[in-house]
Amino acid sequence: MITSGEGGRVQIVLNAFDTLFNKRDYAAAERFWSPRYIQHSAHIPPGREGLFDLIKGLPATLRYENHVAAATGDFVILHGRFSGIGLPAAWVVADIVRMEDDVLAEHWDVIQDEATQAQSRSGLPMFGDKFPT
Numbered sequence: 001m002i003t004s005g006e007g008g009r010v011q012i013v014l015n016a017f018d019t020l021f022n023k024r025d026y027a028a029a030e031r032f033w034s035p036r037y038i039q040h041s042a043h044i045p046p047g048r049e050g051l052f053d054l055i056k057g058l059p060a061t062l063r064y065e066n067h068v069a070a071a072t073g074d075f076v077i078l079h080g081r082f083s084g085i086g087l088p089a090a091w092v093v094a095d096i097v098r099m100e101d102d103v104l105a106e107h108w109d110v111i112q113d114e115a116t117q118a119q120s121r122s123g124l125p126m127f128g129d130k131f132p133t
Contacts, residue, residue, distance in 0.1 A: 006071035009099045013076040014066060016104055017095075021064035021082070026052055031103075038106040059086045067127055074099045081114065081127045089113035092126045 016032030019025050029052065037048040044051050055062070061084030068079040076097045083090035092114045098106035117123075117131040125131045 006073075006076075009074070009076050009102075010069045010071045012099065012102060013078060013097050013104065014069060017064050017066070017078070017080070020052070020055060021062060024055065024060075024062075026056075034100060034103045034105045037104060040106070040108040041111075043109070043111060044107075059084060061086075065127075079127075087113075089115075090127075090132060 012032065016029065019032060020029040030048070033048040033051070035048060037051070039046050039050060044054055062082065063084050064080055064082055066078055066080045070077050076099060078095045078097070079092075080095065081090050081092055085091065090113075091111050093112075094110040096108040097104050100106075112126070114126050114132050117125075120126070120131070
C-alpha cells in the first residue's frame with residue numbers, strides 16, 4: 001500500500017472504496033477505515049460499522065467508479081459514480097475524506113441522481129464522457 005504524500009493518500013482512498021464497495025471485503029476494509037471514523041453524510045449511519053452495515057444491505061450489483069481524484073493536505077476528494085444501488089438513477093457523488101495515520105478518519109459527501117441526456121441542461125454528462133443508458 002502506498003502511504004506517503006498526497007498521491008499516496010489518493011491511492012489509499014481509491015483502494016478503500018474498491019475494497020468496500022466493489023469487492024465487499026469487509027475484513028480487508030477494516031484496515032482502511034479508522035475504528036473512530038466520523039460520518040457526516042445524511043445518507044449513512046454513524047461510524048465505520050454504520051457504513052459497513054449500510055453496504056451489506058445494498059444489492060450485490062453495487063459498483064463504484066472513480067472519475068476524478070485530488071488531494072490537499074490530509075483531505076482527498078473523489079468524484080465518482082455509485083451504480084447498481086437499487087434506485088432508478090445512479091448517484092454521482094463528490095466524497096471528501098479526511099485522512100489520519102493513512103486511514104479514512106472522517107467523511108462528507110454531496111450526492112446527486114445522475115441526469116440523462118434529456119435531463120441535462122448543459123448537454124454534457126455529469127460523469128465521464130457518456131450519458132447513462
